[in-house]
Amino acid sequence: MTKIPSGWSRRNFLRGALATGTLVLPGSSVLIGCATSGGGQEQTEGKVSDDNPLAVPVDQPIEIYIFKGGFGDDYATQIHEPMYKKRYPKAEIKHKAEVDIAGALQSRFVAGNPPDFVNDSGDGVIPLGQLVDDKQLYDLTDLLDAPSWDDPNVKVRDTMIPAAIEEGTFGQTPYVLNMAMTIYGLWYNKTLFDKNSWAPPTTWAEMTELCKEIKAAGIAPWTYPGVHARYMTWPLLTMAAKLAGEQVLIDIDNLKENAWKHEALKESAAALAGLKTSGYILEGTEGMDHIQAQGAWSAGKAAFVPCGSWLESEQSDATPKEGFEFAYLPEPALSEDGALPKETLRAAPGEPYIVPAAAKNPRGGLEYMRIMLSKEGAQGFTKELSSLTVVKGAADGLELSPGLVSAQEALGKADDNVINWRYQTWYATMWNPGINAHMGDLLAGRTKVDEFLDACEGEAKKVRDDDSITKYER
CATH class of the missing domain: 3.40.190.10 (Periplasmic binding protein-like II)
Structure with missing residues (x-):
């Protein structure tokens, strides 16, 4: 699991500044x-x-x-x-x-x-x-x-x-x-799907039925960067917001007590954990970094991989030139009648x-x-x-490029139903290794859903109770 670099504490920064006799006023030349x-x-x-x-x-x-x-x-x-x-x-x-x-x-x-x-x-x-x-x-x-x-x-x-x-x-x-304007979601090879007459799922029920077909065809339905399990927090939060509304994300960002124990997050976590128990995750995924997981996906060993719209660029040298077309899919909705439309997706300025x-x-x-x-x-x-x-x-x-066209079209269909969250920017250690490590444990089967949510809430509490950390709201 990736760790926050050592030494980036507030005390260390201030100690370094005082030791050199320099304190700078941001935004000025003074x-x-x-x-x-x-x-x-x-x-x-x-x-x-x-x-x-x-x-x-x-x-x-x-x-x-x-x-x-x-x-x-x-x-x-x-x-x-x-x-x-x-x-x-x-x-x-x-x-x-x-x-x-x-x-x-x-x-x-x-x-x-x-x-x-x-x-x-x-x-x-x-x-x-x-x-x-x-x-x-x-x-x-x-x-x-x-x-x-x-x-x-x-x-x-x-x-x-x-x-x-x-x-x-x-x-x-x-x-x-x-x-970069990054669009987050799931990616698949359109050529492979067209060849097998597989329709991209819009609901989780459709996803689980399709996973059965994909597995029967000898392909793992999913892979993800197991070493960087944060990639799976993106579908976790997006699907929860589609089910219960954007307030779920706002409460997380605002460190509201028990925000991580919302029922929508429980359902979303259970759905993702079910990929493991159903045998729908490529063997060895837990130990893969993003290059290895994406490489396995590009090689046709898995049907879906979660990523941002940088994927096509990142995989340009590793993807077959023939028989492969990048295509984007918003995370499937957990319910037909969720608070937000199925077209809802996460898009955010990044890099x-x-x-x-x-x-x-x-x-x-x-x-x-x-x-x-x-x-x-x-x-x-x-x-x-x-x-x-x-x-x-x-x-x-x-x-x-085809993948970018696909993602841009999905962004257009989403219209105003575009979501994002800020906690990973505001509170670095809560995000990583915090929530991300717990996500890895959940998907590897080391923890149950309730234990996962308790652990995430614990990470939020650490930040909430630490007076030395500046708090932000939206």
Whole structure:
């Protein structure tokens, strides 16, 4: 089970800041304390102009860290960084791709010497809520209120879907840019389903009947990343919300007492646990990471895999070129008459990018984000990664991949019935290893449904009772 990197406690961050004599006011260029060779950095700004509304120091280097996971880093080196270099030819771009962002940058954050721009993603993610609590992130308000790259009469915030700004806001302050518009659900090979005349299920009753057929055909109905069981919390919560309404998710986010013991969550957990007891999960799944589980699915060993809409990009090199077509399916409804329509799905801005508060060139970091949010930057992101973005209309006219078309069509059918939750962003340890570890135990048959829900409620109680943790509500 993936663990939160050691050392990311509030005390450790503050201890590191005090030791170096640096405390930074997020969203400003003011450095409290003096810059030293052991940590703090002098922050510089350029002159405001029509071409430079964010006062980027035009001849200062910018240091960029990109998570090299399913998205790779070509989108940065081939699209966004060249755009920055064209606008600021005197600025040196220091690019670094890392698999373990926390491992690479933990000591630098503590020392007050972080890079200027970070793609904070992957299993080595730095907990965003902790970074916010420790005042380690730069306020993005200036970016959102700046003129957009394409039209000086339109603010950056008005080019984005509102949910993107909401997702990156803690309290009243925006700290995180989530660039990818991710659609979550189940994925299947349409070619395989068409060949066997299997209809994608819309209810759990249909799912269980189809699983019987799939198993009889010699294929495991389901697989999932057993090492990262959080992938299965997505259908758990989505199906519960479809059954009882979005308030179930709001109560979880707001740490309401006994929120995890709601009857809808019990039914959802029982349905997923039943996949194990019915023999519908691919043998060995419990020990697989996401690459292994998705690889087994791509190889036709399993019919369904839960994932976000980055799957097609992540599996591009591992999926057969013939006889395979990515297709998306919202999680089936537990009941024909649930509180939300069957078309309801989870979609959320994801793939977070941040500008550290103690960055030497934070204005350059903001400008890099402004470039990403341009039409050219967003379309390049979609073309390169087969991922929708949070920029309004950026995908219009683009030729999208089959899986992305499938997911986008489902998003259209869902209309306003799009759900999401925030606890995993707000409360990192509650999410991982907390709830995720308990999900793994449930699906492996090590715990029963009631024990699972009690354990999840226990994780929420730890956060609820800890006065050192900042609480958020929606």
